[in-house]
Amino acid sequence: MARPHPSKVKRVGVIGTGVIGGAWALHFLRMGMDVVAYDPGPNAKEKLLDMVERIWPTMETLGLRDGASKERLRFTDSVTDLVSSVEVIQENTPERLDAKRTLFAELDRISPPEMVIISSTSGFAMTDMAAELDQQPERFVVGHPFNPPYLIPFCEVCGGERTSQDVVDWTAAFYESIEKQVAKMEQELPGFIGNRLQEAIWREALHMVTNKECTVEDIDKAIIHGPGLRWAIMGHCLTYHLGGGQGGMEYLLEHFEDSLDAPWTRMKAPELTQGLKDDMIQGCLNQANGASINDLIQERDDCLIRIMQTLKEYREEKGIQR
Ligand SMILES: NC(=O)c1ccc[n+]([C@@H]2O[C@H](COP(=O)([O-])OP(=O)(O)OC[C@H]3O[C@@H](n4cnc5c(N)ncnc54)[C@H](O)[C@@H]3O)[C@@H](O)[C@H]2O)c1
Numbered sequence: 001m002a003r004p005h006p007s008k009v010k011r012v013g014v015i016g017t018g019v020i021g022g023a024w025a026l027h028f029l030r031m032g033m034d035v036v037a038y039d040p041g042p043n044a045k046e047k048l049l050d051m052v053e054r055i056w057p058t059m060e061t062l063g064l065r066d067g068a069s070k071e072r073l074r075f076t077d078s079v080t081d082l083v084s085s086v087e088v089i090q091e092n093t094p095e096r097l098d099a100k101r102t103l104f105a106e107l108d109r110i111s112p113p114e115m116v117i118i119s120s121t122s123g124f125a126m127t128d129m130a131a132e133l134d135q136q137p138e139r140f141v142v143g144h145p146f147n148p149p150y151l152i153p154f155c156e157v158c159g160g161e162r163t164s165q166d167v168v169d170w171t172a173a174f175y176e177s178i179e180k181q182v183a184k185m186e187q188e189l190p191g192f193i194g195n196r197l198q199e200a201i202w203r204e205a206l207h208m209v210t211n212k213e214c215t216v217e218d219i220d221k222a223i224i225h226g227p228g229l230r231w232a233i234m235g236h237c238l239t240y241h242l243g244g245g246q247g248g249m250e251y252l253l254e255h256f257e258d259s260l261d262a263p264w265t266r267m268k269a270p271e272l273t274q275g276l277k278d279d280m281i282q283g284c285l286n287q288a289n290g291a292s293i294n295d296l297i298q299e300r301d302d303c304l305i306r307i308m309q310t311l312k313e314y315r316e317e318k319g320i321q322r
Helices: 019-030 044-062 079-085 097-110 165-177 194-210 216-224 227-243 245-255 257-261 274-288 293-318
Strands: 011-015 034-038 073-076 088-091 116-119 140-145 154-159 181-184
Touching: 011 019, 011 079, 019 034, 019 044, 019 088, 019 140, 034 079, 044 073, 044 293, 073 079, 079 097, 088 097, 097 116, 116 165, 140 165, 154 165, 165 181, 194 216, 194 274, 216 227, 216 274, 227 245, 227 293, 245 257
Parallel strands: 011 034, 011 088, 034 073, 088 116, 116 140, 154 181
Antiparallel strands: 140 154
């Protein structure tokens, strides 16, 4: 099999069809591709079909590419069948290093040597996941999405020590051809970019809850009605540029230099005690206020689409590239 041009991919394999794999399958289907999915978990096929059925109207709202159809999804119970039916694989199995290593060794053995194999891992380095590969380790690469990949455009593409630059470039171009905003990383960084930022907030949130400094609801209120509103527009750095008034970032750095040294945040995670788990779970249930997970997914997706459309229209009208 010759590797297709990244913008001409027609058939994608999705291995692991849970939260992220299912959402990738929806995105690839919306982009007009055939999707072959594999997941040995209990009732995996039924769960995937249910997810696709439930979320397809959201895909229609976003706009389908020519030929896109949910009928172009095929579930298989054989990895061998999957690798012989597709041109590229997006792997989405649970975040367990040993299991990913075992799966990658099998894929390396049974798939055509040119086939690019992309992992959705949230934080493992490809160097570690591919450490034991002895055939074509150069075609294994991380393509880390954000949940849900059928809506959030950002992806980080990151190779390991033995990944070829060609494969990193090919993967970035493949994603860009299917409406993704890509950060092509030059070096392996545990957690990549987005999750390192999210983790810092997550750890601090857990500290504040475990110390009873604030509630789970307060934390989400602070983000929803505070910085979160600004982040979608300008990100964190450009937002702070405005915090420096007319002096911009230069003044802000000077003004807040001392408070940067103050130990506001705790970077080491707190112990995940049963009490902390209970508080986090109850706090989320309080906020959900009876809404089911599917209700919340619908709310998140509907609102994300509206926010993204507003931002797109404004940026296009003003010629802003961001
Ligand atoms: N959940 C997120 O927000 C998120 C975001 C970005 C990346 N990721 C990454 O995506 C990957 C999947 O996470 P998830 O949240 O979708 O997990 P999940 O538990 O929802 O889904 C994992 C699926 O993999 C299946 N599976 C287990 N072993 C398998 C195997 N050998 N072959 C094929 N399928 C197998 C399971 O049956 C399950 O359906 C992880 O690497 C995770 O770090 C998750």
